[in-house]
Amino acid sequence: MKHTKKTLLALVIVLFIISWSSWGQKDYKLWLQYDKITNSQIRSEYTTAITGIVGLGNSETSKIAVKELELGLNSMLEKKLEVKSKLEGQNTLVVGAQxxxxPELQKELASHITQINEEGFVIKLVIVDNAKHIVITGKNDVGVLYGVYSFLRRIQTNKSIKNLEITESPKINLRILNHWDNLDRTVERGYAGFSLWNWQKLxxxxxxxYIDYARANASIGINGTVLTNVNANALILTPQYLEKVEALANVFRPYGIKVYLTARFSAPVEIGGLKTADPKDIAVANWWKDKAKEIYKRIPDFGGFLVKANSEGQPGPQNYGRNHVDGANMLADAVAPFGGVIMWRAFVYSEHDANDRAKQAYAEFQPYDGKFRENVIVxxxxxxxxxxxxxxFHPLFGxxxxxxxxxxxxITQEYLGFSTHLVYLPQLFKEVLDSDTYQKGKGSTVAKVVDGSLYNAKLTGIAGVSNIGNDLNWTGHPFAQANCYGFGRLAWNPYLDSETIADEWLKCTFSNDENFIKPVKEMMIKSxxxxxxxxTPLGLHHIMDTGHHYGPGPWVANLSRPEWNPVYYHKADKNGIGFDRSKTGTNATSQYAPEIEKLFDNVATCPEKDLLWFHHVSWDYKLKNGQTLWNGLSLKYQEGLDQVKEMQSTWNKTEKYLDGERFKEVQMLLEIQYKEAKWWRDACLLYFQQYSGKELPAGVEKPTQTLEYFQSLKFPFAPGN
Amino acid sequence: MKHTKKTLLALVIVLFIISWSSWGQKDYKLWLQYDKITNSQIRSEYTTAITGIVGLGNSETSKIAVKELELGLNSMLEKKLEVKSKLEGQNTLVVGAQxxxxPELQKELASHITQINEEGFVIKLVIVDNAKHIVITGKNDVGVLYGVYSFLRRIQTNKSIKNLEITESPKINLRILNHWDNLDRTVERGYAGFSLWNWQKLxxxxxxxYIDYARANASIGINGTVLTNVNANALILTPQYLEKVEALANVFRPYGIKVYLTARFSAPVEIGGLKTADPKDIAVANWWKDKAKEIYKRIPDFGGFLVKANSEGQPGPQNYGRNHVDGANMLADAVAPFGGVIMWRAFVYSEHDANDRAKQAYAEFQPYDGKFRENVIVxxxxxxxxxxxxxxFHPLFGxxxxxxxxxxxxITQEYLGFSTHLVYLPQLFKEVLDSDTYQKGKGSTVAKVVDGSLYNAKLTGIAGVSNIGNDLNWTGHPFAQANCYGFGRLAWNPYLDSETIADEWLKCTFSNDENFIKPVKEMMIKSxxxxxxxxTPLGLHHIMDTGHHYGPGPWVANLSRPEWNPVYYHKADKNGIGFDRSKTGTNATSQYAPEIEKLFDNVATCPEKDLLWFHHVSWDYKLKNGQTLWNGLSLKYQEGLDQVKEMQSTWNKTEKYLDGERFKEVQMLLEIQYKEAKWWRDACLLYFQQYSGKELPAGVEKPTQTLEYFQSLKFPFAPGN
Structure with missing residues (x-):
């Protein structure tokens, strides 16, 4: 964590180069840069095919769609396109709902439109009266808006627009951001500044x-946002705040984004003046019904509630001897008349339960299968x-x-280096979505659970804990924007390839130059x-420092609840390291389908990437590459560090492809990432070495600080805590 | 505080108009917009007189000066000026320190340069070898930089640059921003988001x-910044944080800005491991000496410490039976070898002192006159x-x-409507600076105390508690930028006229069109x-709601310290209202020079604007306009509200002169200001009416809510508290 004077001086000098940009705010525009297309051949294809825009429809959403096209195309094509409200001429871009x-266009497009759902879109080249037009349409205006962003993305990524014939629908109903934003504008696990929601001025x-937020989210298909932290404050449900929520809902509505709130289970007591929040108490149920009525009167398309109950100190039905079903269904009944949903979190574990924390959510929720109301989603x-x-993957899937x-x-990187480390999360998301649960035989992937196709679920959803804050660049790290983007794209279609998403994002955000795209995409994928x-190589987990989760803290053992301590998770001792969740241990493996259970349970077949998640293994255990566990673990730490070095080297070659400001930002952040990766390697290896009693293998650099030094580091103001 | 659905709908519709700007970020550029000059005749004068730039000097500051000229002139003149490093040709702009x-230029400018101080500048048309050049020079590079900004301001405000012959020096040594920023990035009394200082990533x-901050501050002559809150945290003085402070100092240095910190008096105990922080203890003094050495090793031009001691719970020398002189001088000795200063705050009042709070700072500090070290400034x-x-004005001045x-x-509007109310503060600042203390006879203005001319003070200073946060527009309200700007300009020259400053700011920020400038400037002046x-008309004060100071709370009477309660300040009763600080009361008037004492002491000569500050006056007291006090007070409240209405009407006519985004922002904020002004009027009049027992006079609208309603309002998350 030490830096030299020289580094700083170098930094200051480089800063002069970047300080002259016109108050460089490219960062702020996210993936909607709409830079001029530099390839003149491609640009000419576009300008030939699009000579004007025909905007049909008068809703606010329609106007947004047309305006976005104007903004994007005029900028990328460097040409002012005329906007008309009637079809005439040829080579126009026609935009409007079915x-x-x-009538002529309706007929041309009817069969395509039947293939899409309420939020889907069609983009098709049609010929009417011998004139070619590209039509973007859908059953509803919001589908058209999604089609517009999809079309713009084609242009941004320099794809051909010849003979277009696209029908596309989102595969998941609820595509939602979870903001862990508090009413004082601090953000729990937020590393990009503070909450966007300025409650004082609302x-x-x-x-x-707010508008730019809605635009960016609509562009990737997000259709819901939970404004408040799951560790909830009941005040958000008072008229004073609902008036403010209503204002945000009004801004987001034309962008197809519904507003949701977190419901504090004890709200009837805290703001309702009741003596209890027992879900079986009629006065409580009525209080929530009235509250729902009050909210829907203000916000007719209010999405519903997200609830964290009886989890990490939050109140819930168990406080009154009831269970999660009682609690969720009571709330579900309150919002059902208005079409609302209850998103009830299964993130529960009890300090009174000595059982493996990893097993508790499954143990508690699986038996409730079939007992929730139709408008509850877990x-x-x-x-x-x-x-x-x-x-x-979580054993509850499937x-x-x-x-x-x-x-x-x-999406926010609580355990992955905050907004300082470049980590491309769609790679993580895809690993989970592609995991086969085997719950309905081979091919029962998590994606099929989530999109509802495995069991024909009517209500489907995917939530991302937002990494957005009021930093100028929204996400703290320029590359953390890719995680926002990737989440949205996967929420729209969980079968998309993470490499394709990286490709899109890079092109929309920086450049279409393959000399830039190829190495940087590879860097993202590997990150x-x-x-x-x-x-946390080889299945290690939760060994971050306590509370803020910033940096390594494998030694932490003094927290009041055992499962809050890193030592609970790695269980390092003289014999070895790892959490035995196999039959010889907590038998957490039994929560999976038999095929997966067998795979994880046997140390020989358990994927090495999950080894220490499921098994306590001796320091001399032989890994598949022939290394002992100690040597293999040590080399993994070193490999991680070397890979960051490689990322730095890749990035340093990109300067000519982008603006100096973003280049320099990423460069500075990678330097921090390198220092912190080194900190991780050294602190963890010094700590675990106490138990292994072995020397570091060849190829692993010797730490330059002592274990005591690392243990002495304190970060009282680490953000997001 | 209620709004109608209709208003919101109207709002949403208008928003569509503004949402298409290119992610509108004009706000971010403050008064450095450098918009193209629209008057072609004026532009042509400039392009004729300036055909190129000659940049002399190689320091970082010199490079910044030249780059800023390029950025500003190229943009305003729409012309790419060539930059050379040697004088040749004619009609160039020559930039460099003496x-x-x-030699030829040196000779031409020698007599002018002798007229300026170390931070001053000369801008002069010179003729060498029959060629005309405009030279911007100074004794030091930072003076040249100030000259560059001054020159750019001339262009921004469309002033003539013919026959320039300007010599200018700042009149005050220390021109400093005080950031009340905490290490967790909350800002005490901050209403523009959160702290700019991202300690986690530093x-x-x-x-x-950070760079844009430095640029903006340099452009108005700010030369110091106290990074941390006066309610200080000792951790800022640990190596972990000093390393971060050093990084900021390195960024700010080339812009002529020194970094200062707040010193928590108990730091030797809290982070030094000592048992005491007694300033007479040698170990304590040595600890501070070592700490100073450590800081100056990192930051050779570190400015020094700002100290809030024995004030509102902050530790100080009195905790050890010592006094302010002991504390200040001990710290002064620590920084003196390195040229540092101690800014010791006189903002003290004690809960153990039953005396009028207004008298306590004078009573405590005045007797110490002459006892502080040379490098202490109070x-x-x-x-x-x-x-x-x-x-x-404070009786200590003079x-x-x-x-x-x-x-x-x-500068931050703790008691003036936060960042929601448009209030042009240079008007307030000037009222104070222009006040005549009479301490050395007529003409002994506060400005002369502050610039040191009254008593030939060597060390002079002016501090502004910053209103800057990480909001996109820096200050929360577009017009709050004018308060930043105005503070800087007055810190440079406290004799500047606030109308001139408004004129400059409006032109640099929005437009040179007189049809815009005239009414908007008038609106600012009146605000x-x-x-x-x-x-708080007629001398009322401190009747804001408790803690957060948001909105009216004249009824608050339950706080533990008497002088924290609004009732302490207005003393309304059946007989009248106001704080008797005359001879018949606390005799606070006696702290002023005899001429002023006499003026304030006599209710007949006391300026009516200060009436209730100095006198308890009956409800039937006749004001100069013939109204009774009750009627006059009521009408003042109404007048304030009417004036906001007038501001709205003025602003609504400006739409065509500026971008839609800033137009709309101010429009929305003025609407809030109007609602809150109404809240103030109604709440205060209903409350005081209980005592006056009189009807509201004709012309004052009847409140539509009850006093109980206003008293019931709670704002647990009001910002900055």
Whole structure:
């Protein structure tokens, strides 16, 4: 963590180069840069095919769609396109929902439109009266808007627009951001500044960022946002705040984004004046019904509630001797008349339960299968612990046939280097989505659970814990924007390839130059394994420092609840390291389908990437590459560090392809990432070495600080805590 | 505080108009917009006179000066000017410190340069070898930089650059921003988001905003910044943080800005491991000496410490039976070898002192006159209470002949509507600076105390409590940028006219069109009296709601310390209202020079704007306009509200002169200001009416809510608290 004077001086000098940009704010524009297309041949294809825009429809959403096309195309094509409200001429881009099209176009497109759902779109080249037009349409205006962003993305990525014939629908109903934003604007696990929601100035001051936020989210298909932290404050449900929520809902509505809130289970007591929040108490149920009525009167399309109950100190039905079903169904009944949903989190573990924390959510929720109301969806984190650099998929996926299950990913990097480390998360998301649960035989992937196809779930959803804050660049790290983007794209279609997503994002954000794209894309793809290597290789998990989770803290053993301590998770001792979750241990493996259970249970077949998640293994255990566990573990830490070095070297060659400001930002952040990767390697190896009693193998650099030094580091103001 | 659905709908519709700007970020550029000059005749004068730039000097500061000229002129003149490093041709703009000029130029400018101080500049048309050049020079590079900004301002404001012959020096040594920023990035009394200082990513990540901050401050002559809150945390003095402070100092240095820190008096105990922080203890003194050495090793031009001691719970020398002189001098000795200064705040009042709070700072500090070290300067708030909409000047100004006194203004609007109300503060600042203390006879203005001319003070200073946060537009309200700007300009020259400053700022920020400038400037000038009218007319003060100071709370009477309660300040009863500080009361008037004492002491001569500050007056007292006090007070509240309405009407006519985004932002904020002004009027009049027992006079609208309603309002998450 030490830097030299020389480095700083060099830094200051380089800064002069970047300080002259016109207050460089490219960062702020995310993936909607709409830079001029530099390839003149491609640009000419576009300008020939698009000579004007025909905007049909009068809703606010229609106007947004047309304006976005104007903004994007005028900028990328460097040409002012005329916008008309009637079809005439040829080579126009026609934009409008099915009902707004003229009969001839309706006929041309009817069969395509039947193939899409309510949010889907069609983009098709049609010929009417011998004139070619590209039509973007859908059943509803919001589908058209999605089609517009899809079309713009084609242009941004320099794809051909010849003979277009695209029908596309989102595969998941609820595509939602979870903001862990508090009413004082701090953000739990937020590393990009503070909350966008300026409650003090709402409802009357509408910050331009609210609009830009909605635009960016609509562009990737997000259709819902939970404004408040799951560790909830009941005040958000008072008229004073609902008035403000309503103002945000009004801004987001034309962008197809519904507003949701977190419901604090004890709200009837805290703001309702009741003596209890018992879900079986009629006064309580009525209080929630009235509250729902009050909210829907203000916000007719209010999405519903997200609830964290009886989890990490949050109140819930168990406080009154009731269970999760009682609690969720009571709330579900309150919002059902208005079409609302309850997203009930399965992230539970009890300090009174000595059982393996990894087993508790499954143990508690699986038996409830089929008992929830139709408008309840159970929100399950991707893994059984808590957003680690790597976790095996959560055993609840596929294990509840009659209950809608939604995915909760974390876009903010609580355990992955905050907004300082470049880690491309769609790689992590895809690993989980592609995992085969075998719950309905081979091919029962998590994606099929999430999109509802495995058990024909009507209600489907995917949530991402937002990494957005009020930093100028929204996400703290320029590359953390890719995680926002990737989450949205996967929420739209969980079968998309993470490499394709990286390609799109890079082109929309920086450049279409393949000399830039190829190495940087490769760097992004590798970055996820890199962070696993330097933080938690071979299935290690939750060994971050306590509370803030910043940096390594494998030694932490003094927290009041055993399962809050890193030592609980790695269980290092003289004999070896790892958490035995096999039959000889906590038998957590039994929560998976038999095929997977067998695979994980046997140390020989258990994927090495999950080895120490499921097994306590001796220091001399032979890894597949022939190394002992100690040597292999040590070399993994070193490999992670070397990979960051490689990322730096890749990035340093990109300067000519982008603006100096973003180039320099990423360069500075990679330097921090390198230092912190080194910190991870040294602190973890020094600590584990106490137990292994072995020398570091050849190829692993000797730490330059002592274990005591690392243990002495304190970060009282680490963000997001 | 209620708004209608209709208003919101209208709002949403208008928003569509503004949402298409290119991610509108004009706000971010402050007064450095460098818009193209629209008057072609004027532009042509400039392009004729400036055909190129000659940049002399190689320091970082010199490079910044030249780059800023390029950025500004190329943009305003729409012409790419060539930059050379040697004088040739004609009609060039020559930029460089005296020592970098060629002998001929040196000779031409020698007599002018002798007229300026170390930070001053000369801008002069010179003719050498029959060729005309405009030279911007100074004794040092930073003076040249100030000259460059001054020159650019001339262009921004479309002033003539013919026959220039300007010599200018700042009149005050220390021109400093006080950031009340905490290490967790909350900002005490901050209403523009959160702290710019991202301690987590420092020292290695240099946010572009640090550079933009430095640029903006240099452009108005700010030369120091106290990074941390006066309610200090000792951790800032640990190596972990000093490394980060060093990084910021490195960024700010070439812009002529020194970094200062707040020193927590108990730091030797908290981070030094000592048992005491007694300033007379040698170990304590040595600890501070070592700490100073450590800091100066990192930051050779470190400015020094700002100290809030024995004030509102902060530790100080009195905890050890010592006094302010003991504390200040001990710290002064620690930084003296390195040229550092101690800014010791006089903002003290004790809960153990039953005396009028307004008298305590004078009573405690005046007797210390002449006892402080040479490098101590006593920092005094503009008034004796606490940054109210209006206060008479602080009696300490002019009362300490042998002690440097620096002014502390508050740019952030703690008691003036946060960042939601448009209040042009230079009007307030000037009222104070222009006040005549009579301490050395007529003409002994506060400005002369502050610039040191009254008593020939060597060390002079002026501090502004910053209103800067990480909001996109820096200050929360577009017009709050004018308060930043105005503070800087007055710190440079306290004799500047506030109207001139408004004129400059408006032109640099929005437009040179007189049809825009004239009414908007008038609106700004009036805005200060407006806020006094609807909050605290006729000398009322400190009747804001408790803690957060948001909105009216004249009824608050339950706080533990008497002088924290609004009732302490207004003393309304059946007989009348106001704080008797005359001879019949606390005799606070006696702290002023006899001429002023007499003026304030006599209710007949006391300026009516300060009436209730100094006198308890009956409800039937006849004001100069013939109204009774009750009627006059009521009408003042109404007048304030009417004035806001007038501001709205003025602003609504400006749409065509500026971008839609800033137009709309101000429009929304004025609407909030109007609602809150109404809230102030209604709440205060209903409350005081209980005592006056009189009807509201004709012309004052009847409140539509009850006093109980206003008293019931709670704002647990009001910012900055």
């Amino acid at each position: 009902s707004a099209l003229n 409802p009357d001051f509408i910050d331009q960022r 929100q399950v984190k991707n893994g059984a612990i808590d957003f680690q650099p790597r976790e095996p 294990a509840m046939q009659k209950t809608p299950i939604m995915m909760e990913f974390q 996820r394994e890199t962070v696993v290597n330097y933080m | 020592s970098a000029l060629n 020292p290695d990540f240099i946010d572009q905003r 920092q005094v708030k503009n008034g004796a209470i606490d940054f109210q909409p209006r206060e008479p 009362a300490m002949q042998k002690t440097p006194i620096m002014m502390e203004f508050q 200060r009296e407006t806020v006094v009218n609807y909050m």
